[in-house]
Amino acid sequence: MPEIARLNGGSDCFELDFVEREATPEPAMKLGIRLHLAGLSLSDTVSILDRLGVDRCRTTVHNWVQKADLQPRRGANPDHVAVDETVIQLNDRRYWLYAAVDPATNRLLHIKLSPTRNSAISSMFLSELREKHQVDNAVFLVDGAPWLHAACHRHGLRFQHVTHGNRNSVERVFREVKRRTNQFSNCFSHAEADTVENWLQALAFAWNQLI
Known part of the structure; x- marks a missing residue:
């Protein structure tokens, strides 16, 4: 155990x-x-x-x-926000898990599961993030993904293309998600996307309690 x-x-x-x-x-x-x-x-x-x-x-x-129905608490006011996405296997399909992390605290601010990744989905993710937290004055730390750059431009958010440094905080979160899903064969089987996202939201809540 x-x-x-x-x-x-x-x-x-x-x-x-x-x-x-x-x-x-x-x-x-x-x-x-x-x-x-x-x-x-x-x-x-x-x-x-x-x-x-x-x-x-x-x-x-x-x-x-x-x-x-656990999920990260609302109302954060971070100076920086690290944003990235990673692949989650759901049955025989690949989904993309978007995540936003406060690198100063390593707390998860918001996550979203999507069957694809593009500028529209990225923009929707940022809209939801802005509704939950005070991030309009934050600097967003992103990689070279053009869909993230386009979404930041659309919302008028400042962003920096960062490969390492503070953006590593979101990578640490993804490693923990992968560790947990690896316990269950790194695949969610016989589950609907909404159910998986709900579980991931609960995991995000727990992550914030643990750090």
């Missing part, structure tokens, strides 16, 4: 609005969600819950994570 990281803030760091519809006590549900997002597989999470007298299946824990 892998060593798990510690989620800061205790069980009160998130709320479960759906708890009244569940038979499982709320503390056990929060523990299951925390264990899975901190690095345990669904099987290992179920095993620990079973030792505590809570008999639940893997699908139940997966559904808790989905229903919790």
Whole structure:
């Protein structure tokens, strides 16, 4: 069983609005969600819950994570924002995971899963980012991708073409995502894109709690 990281803030760091519809006590549900997002597989999470007298299946824990609707908190005001995308395999198709990170804190600001990458998708990602955070005065750190450059121009955002340095923060986040997906054969099987994005949003929430 892998060593798990510690989620800061205790069980009160998130709320479960759906708890009244569940038979499982709320503390056990929060523990299951925390264990899975901190690095345990669904099987290992179920095993620990079973030792505590809570008999639940893997699908139940997966559904808790989905229903919790966890995602990075809003309202950040960073000086710089590192933006990049990486490939996520979903069944037999490739999707692109866009991510924005505050390099000063390594916190994930926003993520989005898309079946393609182009200027329109990049612009949509930046629109959502601007709605959630105060980034209009930030300097965006991007690689040489022309679609990211075009999207920054469209929104009137300052950007720098950076290969290393502060932009490495987003690469560290992607390595963690790859580490977690590698535990599950580096592929999301028999899952819809919305379900995968919801899980990745929850993982982003957990990442921000861990750093």
